[in-house]
Amino acid sequence: MSASGTLYLVATPIGNLEDITSRAVxxxxxxxxxxxxxxxxxxxxxxxxxxxxxxxxxxEHNERARVPRILGLLREGRSVAVVSDAGTPTISDPxxxxxxxxxxxxxKIVPIPGASAVTAVVSLADFQADRFAFIGFLPTKAGERRRxxxxxxxxxxxxxxxxxxxxxxxxxxxIESVLGPRRVVLARELTKVHEEVLRGTAAEVRAALSTLPxxxxxxxxxxxxxxxxxxxxxxxxSPSARAGKERASPEEFAARLVAQGLSRRDAxxxxxxxxxxxxxxxxxxxxxVV
Numbered sequence: 001m002s003a004s005g006t007l008y009l010v011a012t013p014i015g016n017l018e019d020i021t022s023r024a025v026x027x028x029x030x031x032x033x034x035x036x037x038x039x040x041x042x043x044x045x046x047x048x049x050x051x052x053x054x055x056x057x058x059x060e061h062n063e064r065a066r067v068p069r070i071l072g073l074l075r076e077g078r079s080v081a082v083v084s085d086a087g088t089p090t091i092s093d094p095x096x097x098x099x100x101x102x103x104x105x106x107x108k109i110v111p112i113p114g115a116s117a118v119t120a121v122v123s124l125a126d127f128q129a130d131r132f133a134f135i136g137f138l139p140t141k142a143g144e145r146r147r148x149x150x151x152x153x154x155x156x157x158x159x160x161x162x163x164x165x166x167x168x169x170x171x172x173x174x175i176e177s178v179l180g181p182r183r184v185v186l187a188r189e190l191t192k193v194h195e196e197v198l199r200g201t202a203a204e205v206r207a208a209l210s211t212l213p214x215x216x217x218x219x220x221x222x223x224x225x226x227x228x229x230x231x232x233x234x235x236x237x238s239p240s241a242r243a244g245k246e247r248a249s250p251e252e253f254a255a256r257l258v259a260q261g262l263s264r265r266d267a268x269x270x271x272x273x274x275x276x277x278x279x280x281x282x283x284x285x286x287x288x289v290v
Contacts, residue, residue, distance in 0.1 A: 005032070005074040007102045008081040009095065011088040011114030014216075015191035017048055019115040025049055027112055032078035035070060037085045037094060058082065063094050067101045074107050086216075087116055092136040092162055118160050121187045121218040124197055129220060131157035138163070138171060145171065149178040150257070159221040165213045172206040175221060182222040189215035250275050254286045264289065 008027050013019040028034060029051050035058035036042035042055050058066050070080055084093035088111075102109055122129050133155055138145045152159060163171050168186070175184065179202070186198040186205050194215070198205045202221075250271055257267040264286040272282035 003077055004107060005077050005079040006108045006110055007070075007074060007098070008079065008110050008112055009089050009099070010081045010083050010112040011116070012042075012045060012083050012086060013191065014086045014115045014117050014120070015189065015195075016115075017045070019191060020045075020049070021112070021114050024112050024114055025051070028053060028081055028083075030079070031081040033070075033073060033080050035066070035080055035082045035098075037083075041085050042083060053081075058094055058098070060094050063097050067098050070098060071101060071105055071107075074102065074105075081112075088114070091116075091118070091134075115191065117162070117187070117190050117216070117218045120190050121160060121185060121220045122158070124185050124187060125158065125220055126185070126199060127158070127183050127222045129158035129223075131223070132160055132220070133157050134160045136162055140167065142170065142174065146174050146178050149174055153179055154224050157223045159219075159223065161219040161221070163217045163219055165215060165217060168213060168217050168219075169206055169209055171219070172202045172209075175219075176202040176206070179221065184222070185220040187218045187220075188213055190218060250277065250282075250285050251289070254282075255289045258286070258289045 008031060010024050010027055011021075012024070028046065028049065031053060033056050034042060034046065034053050035056045037057075037059045039055045039057050046053060046055070056066070056070070058070070073080055082089045082095050082098065084095070087093065089095035090099060099109060118134055122132055133152070135148075135152070138148055138161060161171070165188075172184070172186075175182070181201045181203070184200065184202045184205050186209075188194075188196045188198075192215070196213075198208050200208070253274060254267050254271050257270055258264060265283070267289070268279070268283040268286035271277060271286060272279050275282070277285075
């Protein structure tokens, strides 16, 4: 070890314990302390690996208070490994505050990559997903969730979301309403005994969840393609509209976009693109939406 310790960000298995890397095992064995979300959970992993390194809790509720203690260990020349309960720390998990403080104090930070639900679900895509945006968890409130989805509607890359089992059906309904009939991959309990993968539109996947699912869920949503604005036109309209039997009026389209959280200026831009209207006329329609 160097005069000052090193902070290691160690990825742990997302389910199957065989997915941990040899490098991660070595680092967890060599460091002075393992900082972890749940000490009981991590001690179980360490025991499985035959590792007796002491643990220290580091979760969203105590990270601010823990930072000075961990920096003190690093100053003493003691290296620290940071782990989350599953996957990579700082990615929808605690650790970012510690990383920023360690960088500010000049400590070396080393990532130890490993299993990831994000890359696992992307590898399962049956549509173009070589470019993707990781969104993490959406807001729990429906209105905020739909506004975030509306802000992502034009992104040409796939979207990766994390979701809990109790909200996934509502989230799929919002995806259908806001983004239209895009293809979705739902992966549940990745790498675990009861791993399950569902494919189809958001509505089809939602219908396939006949009972409330259990376990961690990762969603992959097809990105916007050519004609994405027309997909948003269809979103929230009747089934016959989505089948191409009727077309929303410019006023109806603008109202839907505003209801989904777009500003009137952005709604006007989308309206002009979808209907070939002059910008001034589109803005006038958007402003007039109640």
